[in-house]
Amino acid sequence: MEGVQQRTEAALAALLPEASIAPQRLHEAMRYAVLGGGKRVRPLLVHAAGELAGAAPERLDRAACAVELIHAYSLVHDDLPCMDDDVLRRGKPTVHVEYDEATALLVGDALQALAFQTIAEGPVNDSPAVQLEMVTLLGRASGSRGMAGGQAIDLGAVGKQLTREELEFMHIHKTGALIRASVLLGAQCGAPLAPDALAQLDRYGKLVGLLFQVVDDILDAQADTATLGKTAGKDADHNKPTYVTLLGLSEARTLADALLADARAAIASFGAAAARLDELANFIVHRRF
Numbered sequence: 001m002e003g004v005q006q007r008t009e010a011a012l013a014a015l016l017p018e019a020s021i022a023p024q025r026l027h028e029a030m031r032y033a034v035l036g037g038g039k040r041v042r043p044l045l046v047h048a049a050g051e052l053a054g055a056a057p058e059r060l061d062r063a064a065c066a067v068e069l070i071h072a073y074s075l076v077h078d079d080l081p082c083m084d085d086d087v088l089r090r091g092k093p094t095v096h097v098e099y100d101e102a103t104a105l106l107v108g109d110a111l112q113a114l115a116f117q118t119i120a121e122g123p124v125n126d127s128p129a130v131q132l133e134m135v136t137l138l139g140r141a142s143g144s145r146g147m148a149g150g151q152a153i154d155l156g157a158v159g160k161q162l163t164r165e166e167l168e169f170m171h172i173h174k175t176g177a178l179i180r181a182s183v184l185l186g187a188q189c190g191a192p193l194a195p196d197a198l199a200q201l202d203r204y205g206k207l208v209g210l211l212f213q214v215v216d217d218i219l220d221a222q223a224d225t226a227t228l229g230k231t232a233g234k235d236a237d238h239n240k241p242t243y244v245t246l247l248g249l250s251e252a253r254t255l256a257d258a259l260l261a262d263a264r265a266a267i268a269s270f271g272a273a274a275a276r277l278d279e280l281a282n283f284i285v286h287r288r289f
């Protein structure tokens with residue numbers, strides 16, 4: 001995993017325009033937003049699924065950078081005062097605090113554009129048709145029927161009670177869609193997989209996407225309980241529903257265990273070839289941040 005994290009960092013550093021190139025402030029802020037932080041969970045998923053499909057590492061770097069650029073843009077915009085209004089991200093000031101709001105908006109815009117450019121320039125697959133499918137997949141996962149749509153539902157849910165189904169729908173879009181797309185994009189960098197195999201990978205991606213958010217809610221609630229003696233996390237402070245506020249901590253943990261078991265079962269038939277995907281599902285559950 002460290003190897004993939006390091007090569008992702010190097011690939012991103014090479015892809016992002018140098019801070020010395022005009023417009024310098026925008027390029028510096030883009031590098032500030034992307035480099036030197038983050039667990040790189042999505043690139044790890046791209047590489048793990050890609051290995052299963054026998055994809056070349058250089059292709060996987062391109063796909064991994066594309067999803068991580070979308071993820072980084074979403075965090076920059078999510079932190080803006082008009083959204084979550086956060087001042088810290090990955091242990092340092094958020095982009096609009098370190099630079100300014102207009103720059104943060106443009107950083108997100110430019111990172112999103114660079115993500116699609118990265119897939120379009122390739123190399124990601126010898127087949128132009130598959131390459132085009134990958135652009136479409138990333139667009140769907142990040143647009144209004146994916147991540148941006150999930151964010152809109154999230155903003156609309158402030159101060160409201162959501163049912164478990166509504167909460168799940170929101171997270172499958174807001175966080176889950178890009179995680180799910182990471183798995184499929186990795187697979188698409190390799191040799192074509194049988195429809196059954198692709199469906200199994202897709203099921204794994206969907207489950208892991210949801211699992212990621214359930215664990216995020218648990219970690220958030222635990223962090224606040226530890227530091228402030230409260231029982232609810234940051235999102236609850238923002239008056240947003242979470243799995244912990246809806247189900248309680250114990251049931252949220254039970255749900256995470258069940259999702260982990262289902263995700264592992266979804267890829268069980270691949271055997272040892274899916275060992276990294278299996279490890280990643282475990283990593284997502286047992287991570288500390």
Ligand code: GRG
Pocket residue numbers: 037038039040041071073074075077078090147148151174175213216289
């Ligand atoms: C602004 C269009 C738009 C979308 C924002 C994903 C998202 C949608 C906002 C992020 C809000 C958030 C903090 C959600 C909790 C789950 C999550 C995505 C956490 C951050 O992802 P990690 O843990 O972050 O992978 P690192 O820093 O490790 O990359």
